[in-house]
Amino acid sequence: xxxxxxxxxxxxxxxxxxxxxxxxxxxxxxxxxxxxxxxxxxxxxxxxxxxxxxxxxxxxxxxxxxxxxxxxxxxxxxxxxxxxxxxxxxxxxxxxxxxxxxxxxxxxxxxxxxxxxxxxxxxxxxxxxxxxxxxxxxxxxxxxxxxxxxxxxxxxxxxxxxxxxxxxxxxxxxxxxxxxxxxxxxxxxxxxxxxxxxxxxxxxxxxxxxxxxxxxxxxxxxxxxxxxxxxxxxxxxxxxxxxxxxxxxxxxxxxxxxxxxxxxxxxxxxxxxxxxxxxxxxxxxxxxxxxxxxxxxxxxxxxxxxxxxxxxxxxxxxxxxxxxxxxxxxxxxxxxxxxxxxxxxxxxxxxxxxxxxxxxxxxxxxxxxxxxxxxxxxxxxxxxxxxxxxxxx
Ligand SMILES: *Cc1c(COP(=O)(O)O)cnc(C)c1O
Numbered sequence: 001x002x003x004x005x006x007x008x009x010x011x012x013x014x015x016x017x018x019x020x021x022x023x024x025x026x027x028x029x030x031x032x033x034x035x036x037x038x039x040x041x042x043x044x045x046x047x048x049x050x051x052x053x054x055x056x057x058x059x060x061x062x063x064x065x066x067x068x069x070x071x072x073x074x075x076x077x078x079x080x081x082x083x084x085x086x087x088x089x090x091x092x093x094x095x096x097x098x099x100x101x102x103x104x105x106x107x108x109x110x111x112x113x114x115x116x117x118x119x120x121x122x123x124x125x126x127x128x129x130x131x132x133x134x135x136x137x138x139x140x141x142x143x144x145x146x147x148x149x150x151x152x153x154x155x156x157x158x159x160x161x162x163x164x165x166x167x168x169x170x171x172x173x174x175x176x177x178x179x180x181x182x183x184x185x186x187x188x189x190x191x192x193x194x195x196x197x198x199x200x201x202x203x204x205x206x207x208x209x210x211x212x213x214x215x216x217x218x219x220x221x222x223x224x225x226x227x228x229x230x231x232x233x234x235x236x237x238x239x240x241x242x243x244x245x246x247x248x249x250x251x252x253x254x255x256x257x258x259x260x261x262x263x264x265x266x267x268x269x270x271x272x273x274x275x276x277x278x279x280x281x282x283x284x285x286x287x288x289x290x291x292x293x294x295x296x297x298x299x300x301x302x303x304x305x306x307x308x309x310x311x312x313x314x315x316x317x318x319x320x321x322x323x324x325x326x327x328x329x330x331x332x333x334x335x336x337x338x339x340x341x342x343x344x345x346x347x348x349x350x351x352x353x354x355x356x357x358x359x360x361x362x363x364x365x366x367x368x369x370x371x372x373x374x375x376x377x378x379x380x381x382x383x384x385x386x387x388x389x390x391x392x393x
Contacts (some may be wrong), residue, residue, distance in 0.1 A: 002328060002329050002330075003257075003329060003330055003331065004327070004330055004331035005331065006331060006390045007331075008331045008332075008333065009331060009332045009333070009358065009361055009362060009365070010332055010333045011132070011333060011335070011348050011349050011350070011358075011362045012331060012333055012334065012335040012347070012349045013145045013148075013175060013198070013308065013309035013335050013347050013348075013349035013351060014145065014174075014175065014195065014197050014198040014204075014349060015197035015198070015203060015204050015350050015354065016198055016199070016201060016349060016352035016354075017204065017353045017354065017358070018151075018195055018199070018201060018353065019201055019253075019258075019259070019262060019351060019358065020260045021258050021261050021262060022201055022255045023255075023366065024204060024258075025254045025255055025257065025258035026028075026203075026251040026252075026254055026255045027175040028251075028254060028256050030250065030251065033115070033179060033240075033241055033247060033248055033250070034239070034240070034241070036242050038248065038250060038253065039170060039240045039306075041253050041257050042240065042243065042252065042253055043247060044257065045253055045256045045257055046059055046061070046247075047064050047261065048251060048260040048264070049208055049210075049256070049260070049265035050210070051264075051268070052177060052178060052187065052200075052260070052263065052268060053173075053177060053182060053191060053192050053194065053210045053211050053266040054182060054184050054185060055185045055209060055212075056171060056182035056185060056224065057185065057209055057211055057213065057216075057335070058090065058210070058216070058235065059207070059208055059209065059210045059211075060072060060076075060209045060211065060231055060234055060235075061206055061207070061208055061209075061243065061249075062206070062207040062208075062209065062229065063151060063196060063205065063206060063244055063245075063246075063249045063252075064191065064205070064206070064207050064208065065197075065205065066172075066174040066194075066195035066207055066227070067099070067207075067282075068170075068207050068229075069080070069174075069193045069194070069195055069207025069208060070095075070096045070099055070172070070193060071103075071208050072207065072209050072229040073170060073191045073193050073209050074096075074099060074100045074103055074105065074224060074228060075103065075222070075224040075225055075226050075229050076209075076211075076215075076222055076224075076225060076231045077137065077168060077170075077190075077191065077211075077215050077219055077222050077232065078100065078103070078105050078136060078137065078218075078222055078224050079105075079136075079216040079221065079222055079223040079224060080103075080104035080105070080223055081104070081105075081106070082105050082106070082225065083105065083106040083107075083125075083134050083135050083136060083138070084097060084100050084105055084106070084107050084108070084135070084136060084137045084138070084139050084170075085108050085110055085123075085126065085127075085135045085137070085139070085167070086107055086108065086109045086110065086139045087110050087112070087118040087138060087139065087140040087151070087156070087312075088109050088110060088111050088112040088114070088118070089112045089114070089115075089116065089117055089118050089121060089141065089144050089147060089149045089151055090112075090114065090141070090144030090145075090146040090147035090149055091117070091144060091146035091147070091338055091339060092141045092144050092145060092146065092172060092175075092302045093108060093139050093140055093141045093144070093172065096139050096141075096170075096172060096261060097139055098110060099124045100139070103224050104224070105133065105136075108121070110123060110126055111154075112295075114147065114157050115149060115298050115299055115300075115311075116149065116299070116300070116301065116304065117148045117149050117150065117151045117152060117157060117301070117304040118140060118151045118152075120152065120155045120158070120159040121159075122157055123138075123156060123159045123160070124159040124160075124162050124163050126297075127159065127160060127165040127167070128163045128165075130163075130165065133165065133166055133167075135165070135167045135171050136167055136168065137167050137168040137169075137170070137190075137191075137216075138156070138160065138167050138168070138169050138170060139170045140153070140156060140169075140170070140171055140285060141170065141172040141174075141175070142171055142173045142175075142180060142182065143173075143176040143180060144175075144176040144177075144306075145165055145174075145175040145308075145309055145338075146311070146338035146339060146341070147298055147299065147305050147311055148298060148299055148309045148310050148311040148347065149299050149304050149306065150176070150180065150305065150306040150307070151304075152304075153171055153182075153187050153189065153261065155189050157169060157187055157188045157189070161188075164281070165273075165374060167216055168190040168191060168212075168214060168218060169189050169190045169191070170189075170190060170191040170193070170277075171189050171191065171192050171193070172193045173192050173193060173194045174193060174194055174195045174198060175198050175199075175306070175308050175309060175351065176198075176306065176307075176308055176351075177192075177194040177198075177199050177200065177208075178198075178199030178200050178263060178268075178271060178273065178351075178352070179198070179199040179271075179272070179275045179307050179308040179351045179352070180199070180275070180306065180307050181272050182272050184210050184212075185212075188212075189210075189212065190211070190212040190214050190215040190218075190348075191209060191210070191211055191212070191215050192208075192209070192210040193207065193208070193209055193210075194207070194208040194210075195207045195208065196252065196255075196256065198262065198308065198351050198352060199275075199308060199351045199352050200256070200259055200263075200352070201251060201256065201259045201262070201352045201353045202255040202256050202259050203252070205249060205252050206249055206252045208258065211231070213353065216231075219231055219232075227229065227245075228245050231246075233245065237379055262353075274352075274354075274355075275307040275308065275350070275351070276307050276353075277388065277389070277392045278295045278307075278350050278354055278356070278359045279305075279306070279307040279310070279350050280388050281356070281359050281360070281363070281385040281386075281388040281389050282310050282350050282359060282362075282363065282385065283297075283302075283310060284349055284381070284384040284385050284387065284388045285363045285366075285367075285381030285382065285385040286310060286312055286381065287384065288377075288379040288380055288381045288383070288384035289367075289370065289379070289381045290378050291343060291348065291376050291377060291378035292314045292315075292375035292376070293315045293376050294314075294315045294316070294317060294375055294377055294378070295312055295313065295314055295315060295317065295375075295377070296312070296313045296315065297310075297312070297313070298311035298312065298313050298341075298345060299311070307350070307351070308350060308351035308393070309335070309347055309348065309349050309350065310321040310344060310346050310347065310348045311337065311341070311345055311346075312346055312348065313341075313344060314344050314345060314346065314375075314377075315343050315344070315376075316376070317343075317370070317373065317375040317376075318341050318343060318373075319337055319342070319344055319345055319346045320342065320343050320372065321326075322334070322366075322369055322370070322373060322375075323336065323346055323353075324365065325369045325372065325373065326365060326369045329369075330364060330365045330368065330369065331365075332361075332365040332366070334346045334347065334348060334362075334366070335347030335348065335349055347393045348362060348366075356389045359385065359389075360382065360385055360386060363381050363382055364382045366381070367380065367381050367382050
């Protein structure tokens with residue numbers, strides 16, 4: 001006998017829960033791809049994505065997961081022999097830098113004091129030392145989905161400006177677009193990379209690259225450009241499908257259209273606020289559970305904890321067993337700890353299509369499993385999370 005029947009709750013940090021409206025929107029037969037409704041939807045999705053990233057600059061769509069969008073960003077703006085400075089704050093920026101290195105770009109990692117946000121002082125110092133401006137681009141994530149740290153992108157921009165450095169600022173927002181406040185234009189970001197399956201509530205399969213004028217200028221001389229990802233024909237398509245370098249990702253476009261409608265119906269400021277409140281409820285629970293030898297936050301500084309994912313260290317508690325019991329006995333899937341964290345951390349995704357019963361269900365279920373495992377806990381996470389929700393109602 002197991003209680004894990006009913007609708008499964010998948011609280012991993014992407015892919016996130018897909019709204020029924022989005023699933024239904026995808027359930028349609030193939031249309032004409034050369035003219036008609038699909039083309040209007042395709043343009044409206046591009047226009048509205050720009051409103052989510054807060055930019056007037058173009059967006060390019062890769063039919064791929066986030067890694068494909070990473071490669072699209074690299075190949076369209078960099079050349080062999082260029083150097084990128086990778087700001088370490090977990091796994092993902094480093095992975096992006098490694099991808100650049102495979103393409104023939106020199107990738108220097110500015111080590112972070114893991115697990116902490118990027119040090120803007122360290123960045124400014126490194127950039128000031130780069131007198132010959134060898135560094136062509138800075139690569140950073142807004143939210144690192146492994147550590148659950150949130151970096152301060154405006155502060156990073158300010159450090160670049162203080163050093164008077166001309167590098168492109170490239171930001172991976174795959175885990176944060178639609179969850180955390182973000183301003184591509186106002187913050188002076190040159191490349192923003194995003195993908196469908198996290199805050200944007202659509203199945204994995206599309207990546208987005210927003211490019212500033214400066215990034216478009218770099219594109220003109222980038223020698224890593226490839227036939228498939230090259231922005232040139234995508235920006236100036238003879239036929240609409242050339243925006244996608246082939247058959248458009250039809251189902252994903254309908255899904256994105258529906259998801260964008262939902263985001264606009266709610267209002268993006270309200271979407272950000274909802275994420276902040278629900279994330280605060282999760283954090284209140286982790287705070288309450290925290291105790292010696294038991295659970296604790298991976299990110300010590302509360303200002304650097306993200307609103308889309310929380311990485312919880314488990315001390316003496318076996319994280320793999322906790323996840324196993326939650327999933328098999330109670331229908332709750334939690335995120336694994338990445339890399340060195342597998343048996344001593346788990347992650348709670350709180351991005352996208354999420355409301356209090358979903359968050360409180362996740363928290364209450366974790367608490368039940370902790371009790372069953374006789375894990376040490378400081379206090380009731382459920383009560384603490386409910387109190388946060390209560391004060392926001
Ligand atoms: C999920 C994620 C990626 C990778 O996206 P894929 O779609 O799995 O390729 C990259 N960066 C961040 C910050 C992510 O959260």
